[in-house]
Amino acid sequence: MKLTSNAPTMLDILHFGQALEGGTERQYATHFERMFRKRGYQDRHLETLEGTLEVYLQVAPKYRKGNADLNARILDWGITPRTYKQYQSDGRRMIETYAGELLARRARRERQDGFARLQAVVPDLVSVGLLKASQARNLPRLIDLARVGGWDMCDITRERIISLREDCLSTDEWTRVKQAAGCLDYLRQFPTCLPLLPQEEIGTLAGVLRLDTQLPAFLDEEARTWVRDATVVYHDDMLTVEARCATAKEYSESCKAVYIASLRTYMRAVQADCDLDTVNGLTALFRPELIEKTLIRLCKKSGTSGGLAPRTLFSYSLNLKRALSIQGLVEEAAKVEQLIKTLPVLVEGQAASKMMSPKVETWCRDLLNDPNAMEIFETQHFLYAEKALAALELADLEGIDLLAFSRSPHTQPLCADRARLAADLLRQARMFGVCAAFAAIELEGAPFRKSNVISDLRSSDHPQTFFDHRDDKTRPRLEIHFPNELLKNGDAMTRRNQYLPRFVFEKDGLGAEGYRILSFYLNRIRPLFGGADLTDHVVPAIEAEHRSLVISTFDGWLTECSTSIGLPLLPHNFRHGLCKIEIFYDPTCYPELETLTGDTEKTLRQHYAFIDRARQSRTLQQKRYERRAQRMQVSPLAAEIPA
Numbered sequence: 001m002k003l004t005s006n007a008p009t010m011l012d013i014l015h016f017g018q019a020l021e022g023g024t025e026r027q028y029a030t031h032f033e034r035m036f037r038k039r040g041y042q043d044r045h046l047e048t049l050e051g052t053l054e055v056y057l058q059v060a061p062k063y064r065k066g067n068a069d070l071n072a073r074i075l076d077w078g079i080t081p082r083t084y085k086q087y088q089s090d091g092r093r094m095i096e097t098y099a100g101e102l103l104a105r106r107a108r109r110e111r112q113d114g115f116a117r118l119q120a121v122v123p124d125l126v127s128v129g130l131l132k133a134s135q136a137r138n139l140p141r142l143i144d145l146a147r148v149g150g151w152d153m154c155d156i157t158r159e160r161i162i163s164l165r166e167d168c169l170s171t172d173e174w175t176r177v178k179q180a181a182g183c184l185d186y187l188r189q190f191p192t193c194l195p196l197l198p199q200e201e202i203g204t205l206a207g208v209l210r211l212d213t214q215l216p217a218f219l220d221e222e223a224r225t226w227v228r229d230a231t232v233v234y235h236d237d238m239l240t241v242e243a244r245c246a247t248a249k250e251y252s253e254s255c256k257a258v259y260i261a262s263l264r265t266y267m268r269a270v271q272a273d274c275d276l277d278t279v280n281g282l283t284a285l286f287r288p289e290l291i292e293k294t295l296i297r298l299c300k301k302s303g304t305s306g307g308l309a310p311r312t313l314f315s316y317s318l319n320l321k322r323a324l325s326i327q328g329l330v331e332e333a334a335k336v337e338q339l340i341k342t343l344p345v346l347v348e349g350q351a352a353s354k355m356m357s358p359k360v361e362t363w364c365r366d367l368l369n370d371p372n373a374m375e376i377f378e379t380q381h382f383l384y385a386e387k388a389l390a391a392l393e394l395a396d397l398e399g400i401d402l403l404a405f406s407r408s409p410h411t412q413p414l415c416a417d418r419a420r421l422a423a424d425l426l427r428q429a430r431m432f433g434v435c436a437a438f439a440a441i442e443l444e445g446a447p448f449r450k451s452n453v454i455s456d457l458r459s460s461d462h463p464q465t466f467f468d469h470r471d472d473k474t475r476p477r478l479e480i481h482f483p484n485e486l487l488k489n490g491d492a493m494t495r496r497n498q499y500l501p502r503f504v505f506e507k508d509g510l511g512a513e514g515y516r517i518l519s520f521y522l523n524r525i526r527p528l529f530g531g532a533d534l535t536d537h538v539v540p541a542i543e544a545e546h547r548s549l550v551i552s553t554f555d556g557w558l559t560e561c562s563t564s565i566g567l568p569l570l571p572h573n574f575r576h577g578l579c580k581i582e583i584f585y586d587p588t589c590y591p592e593l594e595t596l597t598g599d600t601e602k603t604l605r606q607h608y609a610f611i612d613r614a615r616q617s618r619t620l621q622q623k624r625y626e627r628r629a630q631r632m633q634v635s636p637l638a639a640e641i642p643a
Helices: 010-018 023-037 053-059 068-077 081-099 101-109 114-127 139-148 158-167 171-189 217-230 241-247 253-270 282-286 288-301 310-326 330-342 344-352 358-368 371-397 402-407 416-445 450-456 490-495 512-528 551-564 572-585 590-597 601-607 609-634
Strands: 466-469 477-480 503-506
Touching: 010 023, 010 081, 023 081, 053 081, 053 416, 068 081, 101 139, 114 139, 139 158, 139 171, 158 171, 217 253, 217 282, 217 310, 253 282, 253 288, 253 310, 282 288, 288 310, 288 330, 288 344, 310 330, 310 344, 330 344, 358 371, 358 572, 371 416, 371 512, 371 551, 371 572, 402 416, 402 512, 416 450, 416 503, 416 512, 416 551, 416 572, 450 551, 477 512, 503 512, 572 590, 590 601
Parallel strands: none
Antiparallel strands: 466 477, 477 503
């Protein structure tokens, strides 16, 4: 179930239907609600389910005599199969009515076009045995999608059929479209049908969407080697190889990901001037003249659709410079350094890197100007936890053992519809549960970087960063402590003799709300991950692997979850949001934030100066207003001015 900023929930659709005045539409809403209430669904559960036809059919599948589980439930509810069919179809029409699709689809079916002419002859072909009914049953779906796109039969081409993949709700639906396209090709053997079909044969569609957008494998592998070399720092004063390796400091995984992104971005851009498949290696792509052309090309594209922001380009260029230097390509690294200092976009990016980006500052301003948004921001971990709990409750209501399903989905006695529902609920529980835990740590503890929470938070091993003392009889608690070597700014903090404190979530004291949500996550959500028993990471991998959750997966989850509560944000927004709200309410809190974040007070003041400027502007405005009010009280002209 994928939520978007515009995706309704089942509760939204129910409320919409209940507010309609037409008798037929009200019946749709009534039967829509009964389909859920019969199963024990409450409003909090409906709010968890995305309001799409795909999800509805998982909860309320179309009636089939051979579905033993469904027939048993219908018998248990005390209704007949005929009544179930009525409820199920009306519920479907309710969703379609909400989306405006029902009337639109009826109008499309009534069109007299090339598709209609073909459909008129299909029943005759089936009746005489020239065409199987199973071959033709998917034609209406392809035709409807084509009509939505404004096409007639004469407009159908292979490329347009392939483009319909984007309009399909699922892989199953795309399979139906491909089968329908195959039916059109099959009908070309009949002379009477040929004038009614597309001008050209569509051809097989097996695997056509497996587009090869990857870089040549040998270059990508060499790029990974360059990144490994550039993201390990050795102590040159060590006399032996063993000592150099033992004292080496390796960059974080997120930092390595930025390096590989830098190299891949460069490689994709340099393709305009050389053939990647024929070069001898990565070094050949970094001739000084190619570096100039490629970085200029990237700078020209900056600010356009698909282009990179100046600060991102500056960051990528620094990474390229370091990678080239480590490989001994001194002249090439010097060329990148020269361009960093002279290309206007890169100069702008360097300046932007020292301050908050306009996009983030706008996000911060919008948050401060919206009390409701601030409330959501500071309580989002509760909202996520409620949605995770609702997914667990839905699984219980449906008789689905989510823990067993998470361990071995293919061995569970579930039909296809219920298996899809189980997979959706499992994803909801995992997704909202992880986001609840992450937000609790960020808001009740400290705004750590996402890589620290997802990749570095461990309950054992070295260094241990998460300490579970819930069994302590005198003081049950959870604790988090990150040593400087795991922090992005850890080296600078060590030079300042600065260290992050230990953050404590007490069961009956400070941090109690964080303790409660983290305990819920550890007890109910974490076991649903395949890697839960194989790793000591607090956020384990989805699959049964000895590692943490993939960072990009978490990024997608947080985007999805935050959008569902009406406050879309990225992981780094926690750091900015927490700091600016604290500064907004207490302008003197910079020393406390310095301890909390590990940044210096100077850096914090530089990043959040706009808050003080806004406050100072309002203060001066208030003083002017007060002075003016005093003068107006004594001025005889004040009362004569019309409002």
